[in-house]
Amino acid sequence: MPALPPSRFVRTPTRPPLEGTALAEGQAVQLFAVVDDDPSGYWIAREFAAQLQACGVREVTRHPLMRPERLTTEQVALGRYTLPKGSKTTNWVRETGGIAGAPSGLEADAFVPDVLRAAFIAAATPYLRAFRPLDGLCALLEEAARRRLDALTLAAVVAQLAAMEAGELLALVRHLRPRLVPGEEPPARAVAECIVQMGTAELRELGQRLQERRAAEA
Numbered sequence: 615m616p617a618l619p620p621s622r623f624v625r626t627p628t629r630p631p632l633e634g635t636a637l638a639e640g641q642a643v644q645l646f647a648v649v650d651d652d653p654s655g656y657w658i659a660r661e662f663a664a665q666l667q668a669c670g671v672r673e674v675t676r677h678p679l680m681r682p683e684r685l686t687t688e689q690v691a692l693g694r695y696t697l698p699k700g701s702k703t704t705n706w707v708r709e710t711g712g713i714a715g716a717p718s719g720l721e722a723d724a725f726v727p728d729v730l731r732a733a734f735i736a737a738a739t740p741y742l743r744a745f746r747p748l749d750g751l752c753a754l755l756e757e758a759a760r761r762r763l764d765a766l767t768l769a770a771v772v773a774q775l776a777a778m779e780a781g782e783l784l785a786l787v788r789h790l791r792p793r794l795v796p797g798e799e800p801p802a803r804a805v806a807e808c809i810v811q812m813g814t815a816e817l818r819e820l821g822q823r824l825q826e827r828r829a830a831e832a
Contacts, residue, residue: 642675643674644677644738644741645659645662645663645674645676645735646737647679647680648679648722648730649658650680650719651678652720652721653697653703653705653706653719655680655719655722659676660676676681677705678710679730679733680725681777682694684729684732685724685725687728689724689725690720690724692724693723693724694718694724695720696717696718697718697719698823699717704717722725755820756821760809768806768810771806771809771810772802772806778802783802785824785827789810789824790809795810
């Protein structure tokens, strides 16, 4: 997804850059907001969500990470400050609860990195797909089998293999070992050269074997 400038610089996009993408077709977006826990931070997150919707994203759910319940009592005491009186503060307290119902805010600087990291993990985990390292490898082999072999260049295969996790490459090397140099751990380029030289039927067979292994690891 393309990055958008901060809310205070951009209000309404002149052209929705996400039109026609998967996000514009109804994919939900989870927005994890690292902003001050005060009326200004609240509206920054809301405005950014509105900008995404203006760009074509149909569903945006905001998850504010900077909340007092994620801090110790001592951290809250050190980081809180009294908000000015007015309807803006009153409405924000009514919406968020403030700090124990009081019109007080917290600056993002009050959160140490470990606290923020734990908050993000807790908030994001329900939306994350379980990591399966063979997914990318099987997708590469399916692409290689689907396209003409001479259209899938060595450079393209090397680039994709180089981006893979060590576990993915190790799984592929194990299946290709009879075609590679015995007793050695070949680099990504050697594995890629072997893939490029394989025929469509061989690629599909290799992909099927790895799909079976992926299913067994599920």
